[in-house]
Amino acid sequence: xxxxxxxxxxxxxxxxxxxxxxxxxxxxxxxxxxxxxxxxxxxxxxxxxxxxxxxxxxxxxxxxxxxxxxxxxxxxxxxxxxxxxxxxxxxxxxxxxxxxxxxxxxxxxxxxxxxxxxxxxxxxxxxxxxxxxxxxxxx
Numbered sequence: 001x002x003x004x005x006x007x008x009x010x011x012x013x014x015x016x017x018x019x020x021x022x023x024x025x026x027x028x029x030x031x032x033x034x035x036x037x038x039x040x041x042x043x044x045x046x047x048x049x050x051x052x053x054x055x056x057x058x059x060x061x062x063x064x065x066x067x068x069x070x071x072x073x074x075x076x077x078x079x080x081x082x083x084x085x086x087x088x089x090x091x092x093x094x095x096x097x098x099x100x101x102x103x104x105x106x107x108x109x110x111x112x113x114x115x116x117x118x119x120x121x122x123x124x125x126x127x128x129x130x131x132x133x134x135x136x137x138x139x
Contacts, residue, residue, distance in 0.1 A: 004057055006132050009050045013128045016043035020121050037114050044117050047128050048102060051095065052077050055131070058086055058138040074099050086134055094127055 016039075023036035052074045059077065060069050062084050072080065075096055082092035101116055 004054060004135055006054065006135050009047070009054060009128075009135070010132050012043050012046050012050065013125060013132060016040060016047065016121070016128075017125050019043060020118075020125070023118070037118065040121060041114050041117050044098075044121065044124065045102070047124075048074075048098060051128065051131055054135045055081050055086070058135055059084065081134075086138055087131065091127055091130065094123065095131075098124055098127075 019036050019039040023033060023040060026033040026036060055077050056069050056072060059072070059080050060066050062080065063069050078087070078092045078095045081087045082089050087095075098120060101120060
């Protein structure tokens with residue numbers, strides 16, 4: 001398997017990290033606060049989506065057919081990644097919690113969803129960088 005290109009994934013993580021840093025520099029009543037908060041939520045969503053897609057590609061050698069991997073849902077992808085020691089069990093549980101946060105609050109895309117998401121971001125960014133390394137090294 002050739003090495004997967006994770007440039008876009010890494011760029012999204014770096015963008016999220018910068019947006020969070022800029023957000024933390026703004027007071028809540030400033031216009032830029034809302035812009036950076038929206039950027040954080042957008043990048044969070046993109047990274048979640050990309051993480052599952054990229055990790056699926058890393059799992060293909062562990063299955064008898066690529067079609068089996070393609071049928072896995074997000075939660076199963078991370079469960080199998082932990083099972084095959086691509087990521088740790090604690091990391092897998094956090095990724096599932098990130099996804100659950102998104103599913104539980106996505107219907108609300110208001111301040112509540114953004115605030116719930118923002119609370120997760122410091123650890124999420126660390127996990128995303130670690131996953132990026134795993135994906136690069138697994139391919």
